[in-house]
Amino acid sequence: MPGLRLLLVIIVSAALIVADQQFDRLAPVRSTLATGLTPVYWLGNAPYQFSDWVAGLFTTREDVKQENEDLKARLLILERRALKYAALASENNELRRLMNSSELLDDRVIVSEVVSVSPDPYSHEIIINKGRSDGLQVGQAILDAHGLMGQVVQTSQVTSRVLLVSDSSHAVPVEVVRNGLRAILLGTGDSGTLDLVHVPDTADIREGDLLVSSGLGGRFPRGYPVAEVSLINKEPGEPFVSIRARPKAQLNQSRLVLVVFPPKGGPRSEPATGDQVQPASPASDTEQEGQG
Amino acid sequence: MLSVISYPVFVLSVIVSLVLSISLFPVGWFEFRPEWLGLIVFYWTFRAPAQFGVLFAWCLGLLLDVLEATPLGVNALGMALIAFLVLTIHQRLRMYPWPQQCLMVFLLLGINQMLVHFLKQVFGGEDAGFSYLWPALTSALIWPVFSILMDNINRKLG
Numbered sequence: 001m002p003g004l005r006l007l008l009v010i011i012v013s014a015a016l017i018v019a020d021q022q023f024d025r026l027a028p029v030r031s032t033l034a035t036g037l038t039p040v041y042w043l044g045n046a047p048y049q050f051s052d053w054v055a056g057l058f059t060t061r062e063d064v065k066q067e068n069e070d071l072k073a074r075l076l077i078l079e080r081r082a083l084k085y086a087a088l089a090s091e092n093n094e095l096r097r098l099m100n101s102s103e104l105l106d107d108r109v110i111v112s113e114v115v116s117v118s119p120d121p122y123s124h125e126i127i128i129n130k131g132r133s134d135g136l137q138v139g140q141a142i143l144d145a146h147g148l149m150g151q152v153v154q155t156s157q158v159t160s161r162v163l164l165v166s167d168s169s170h171a172v173p174v175e176v177v178r179n180g181l182r183a184i185l186l187g188t189g190d191s192g193t194l195d196l197v198h199v200p201d202t203a204d205i206r207e208g209d210l211l212v213s214s215g216l217g218g219r220f221p222r223g224y225p226v227a228e229v230s231l232i233n234k235e236p237g238e239p240f241v242s243i244r245a246r247p248k249a250q251l252n253q254s255r256l257v258l259v260v261f262p263p264k265g266g267p268r269s270e271p272a273t274g275d276q277v278q279p280a281s282p283a284s285d286t287e288q289e290g291q292g
Numbered sequence: 293m294l295s296v297i298s299y300p301v302f303v304l305s306v307i308v309s310l311v312l313s314i315s316l317f318p319v320g321w322f323e324f325r326p327e328w329l330g331l332i333v334f335y336w337t338f339r340a341p342a343q344f345g346v347l348f349a350w351c352l353g354l355l356l357d358v359l360e361a362t363p364l365g366v367n368a369l370g371m372a373l374i375a376f377l378v379l380t381i382h383q384r385l386r387m388y389p390w391p392q393q394c395l396m397v398f399l400l401l402g403i404n405q406m407l408v409h410f411l412k413q414v415f416g417g418e419d420a421g422f423s424y425l426w427p428a429l430t431s432a433l434i435w436p437v438f439s440i441l442m443d444n445i446n447r448k449l450g
Contacts, residue, residue: 047316
């Protein structure tokens with residue numbers, strides 16, 4: 001009798017796996033189950049919130065005052081920067097208008113909290129506490145205070161699953177800030193290193209170069225810092241240089257993250273200027289290196 | 293076989309094991325996290341083979357699939373396999389001393405991990421040598437404590 005049930009279960013599982021993996025038919029089922037499992041996520045996060053709360057109980061007045069002063073000082077610095085930024089942004093818009101290109105709107109963001117990390121040690125994923133009810137959709141970019149963290153890959157009603165840039169199945173189209181050199185940044189499965197692939201031997205790239213998202217491929221917004229080149233290894237005879245980069249975002253420390261909403265008016269579209277052809281997929285973007 | 297089965301304890305143990313499988317384990321040591329849901333399936337099928345079986349284990353595995361974002365059905369199949377194997381050996385298992393029971397836990401959970409790992413590989417997962425067997429080992433090590441604890445809770449509340 002158990003044998004019969006096992007056979008039944010094997011057949012059903014095989015059907016499910018194929019439907020899920022090959023035909024992508026089970027997203028609603030998974031989403032519904034995930035919504036049902038929300039209490040589990042809450043309970044999993046509860047001890048951390050409780051410890052935060054307890055720590056908050058025992059903070060002295062002096063500490064709070066000190067922290068408040070630090071924050072005020074920091075706010076002042078950031079406000080000064082924001083002032084400069086506003087001027088630059090208006091100037092930038094002006095220039096873009098002069099060049100007859102479409103304007104780039106500022107992205108709308110919401111703050112979200114990390115409630116869980118993936119239990120699988122070989123996949124770099126986190127769960128955040130915003131879901132479809134907050135308007136999240138698959139494919140949105142996630143940032144922390146320092147840079148790009150990843151993208152939403154699954155949503156349920158009140159939580160979402162985020163694939164981090166360091167996951168070995170993740171790729172971001174990036175460009176070097178200094179000269180606009182385009183390349184693809186791959187995750188390695190190690191949260192401290194990313195691989196910059198298919199960069200030709202002769203490309204102008206140095207250690208310490210900042211890599212920002214290029215916006216090509218249409219998934220990530222343009223211009224957010226992703227990583228910093230940490231190691232360049234030129235093998236004579238190899239067509240490509242092997243380049244390591246360190247992610248700017250604190251992938252396994254940040255508890256507060258920002259979810260970026262694309263500007264209103266349908267899916268994100270990059271301003272198409274005359275000398276720039278937008279590739280259809282991130283993969284074809286490497287072929288255009290060196291033009292920038 | 294337990295004389296009484298406390299269904300509230302069963303429900304609670306499932307919820308706790310699901311929470312434990314996503315949380316409350318030091319970051320960086322995830323490799324060694326015991327397969328909590330596997331232990332729960334093992335325990336309940338072993339103690340109450342008439343009530344809990346393959347289908348039940350399959351449903352629990354499906355929940356784990358959602359939590360771990362594996363293709364739906366992978367962990368479900370693994371859990372069902374554990375339940376099936378426990379059902380086939382539970383009469384002998386009762387006679388075994390602790391070390392031998394632990395060995396069986398290791399073997400059964402190891403088979404589960406192997407199957408899950410194999411299926412993940414088929415769909416393009418990362419290969420990390422034999423380290424995927426650590427959860428089976430840690431589960432086997434905590435099995436005596438776990439099963440005594442569960443027996444006591446069952447007896448108190450059942």
